Amino acid sequence: MRNLKEQNWNGTPTPFYYYDLDLLKQTLETASTEAAKYGYHIHYALKANSNEPILKLIQQYGLGADCVSGNEIKQALANGFEASQVVFAGVGKSDAEIKIALNADIFCFNCESVQELEVLNELAQQHNQTARIALRINPNVNANTHKYITTGLEENKFGINTWELPEVLNLLKQLPNLELIGIHFHIGSQITDLQVFEQLCVRVNEIQQGFRDQGYHLKHLNVGGGLGVDYYEPESNAIPDFAAYFAIFNRLLQVQPGQVVHYELGRALVAQCGTLVSRVLYIKKGQKKNFAILDAGMTELIRPMLYQAYHKIENLSSHLPEQTYDVVGPICESSDCFAQNVPLPETHRHDVMAIRTAGAYAEVMASNYNLREKAVAIYSSN
Ligand code: LLP
Secondary structure (H helix, E strand, C coil): CCCHHHCCCCCCCCCEEEECHHHHHHHHHHHHHHHHCCCCEEEEEHHHCCCHHHHHHHHHCCCEEEECCHHHHHHHHHCCCCHHHEEECCCCCCHHHHHHHHHHCCCEEEECCHHHHHHHHHHHHHCCCCEEEEEEEECCCCCCCCHHHECCCCCCCCCEEHHHHHHHHHHHHCCCCEEEEEEECCCECCECCCHHHHHHHHHHHHHHHHHHHCCCCCCEEECCCCECCCCCCCCCCCCCCHHHHHHHHHHHCCCCCCCEEEEEECHHHHHHHEEEEEEEEEEEECCCCEEEEECCCCCCCCHHHHHCCCCCEEECCCCCCEEEEEEECCCCCCCCEEEEEEEEECCCCCCEEEECCCCCCCHHHCCCHHHCCCCEEEECCC
16 A cells, blocks of 8 residues: 555545554554563553554454543444453543443453442442452652653552552452452553653562562553654654563563563554644745644644644645744644644645644544534555
8 A cells, every 4th residue: 555645635635634554553563572472461542542443453463452431442342352351441430431341341440549449349239240450559650751641640640559558458358349350550651761661660569569468469460551652753763662662571570470461552552653634724924934824733633732742744745945834723722733943845725734643642632622523534554
């Protein structure tokens, strides 16, 4: 299949999300081969992208599903994931969502608070079931990433703090419809400083030791996701370094005999395979700079506006000498700007623009603000 740049997009309405499924396959192949070296299980975090063709492909590589809502659980099951491969995470699971998960008899609930445990026990009792649970523990490790996507610090809302564990373990003894099968950690997203995962391993080892000292043998150890991607070189560096990532855990994590290690990767699997394709509506000369006004905006990709995230922008139509532009969207907000002072070949109305690395946390975070139409998805191969 020809790639994005080689195709003629004349007549194709914009904006749209373009997904390169060949690249997705290569990424999945690499990730699963590297994980298999150590017998690690990867669950795909649906929150990064839950489109059907993407899920169907991921499922074929034998990955499990990490879901954070009742609808994500339904979407995973509808696209071929077995209930026995589904984990349900999230700090605010509603009763209705818990019932969906109980009805499906999913593999495991990752629980984040004392009250959640009590509610889950009660609902499981009503269903005459025993729910398998892992305790999500906040390890207080700094992920060294944007503060909005840091989750493993005590000041964050996620997980049970280690000082709460004695109370939680006591409580569990009184909750007969819960079966503790493991512990779970997730410290943040877009982590590019791999040393952070070394610190995570050290904390996980300490915490596991605490459990062992009290006679607990936990069959499952889930260390979450968070491996970052290279937003700056999306083509030359399209597949994250899964080998280096898993090697850290293999080197440092103390795994007990018979224990199964799980990962929950989202972005690292799907980010690079997606591009937001847009056309230039207008070029507007400002007093100090030129604006390239696109037909895509924060409604299709909010990451630059929400996290000041960098996404590489390319003009696929022009080969003229470069000028500098602020690349903005059509939404009635000054924050609707993809990037400022971007050097681009001289750009004109109707030029086709590619905003790279938009496979993760782009389409799933779209909104219809300003009553915008939902942008369609186009896939490179099936
Ligand atoms: N597991 C848990 C419990 C999570 O909260 C997340 C992501 C993941 C796994 C997957 O993390 P990943 O491997 O994709 O980093 N919207 C933000 C990212 C939010 C991530 C939320 N949690 C962004 O666009 O950067």
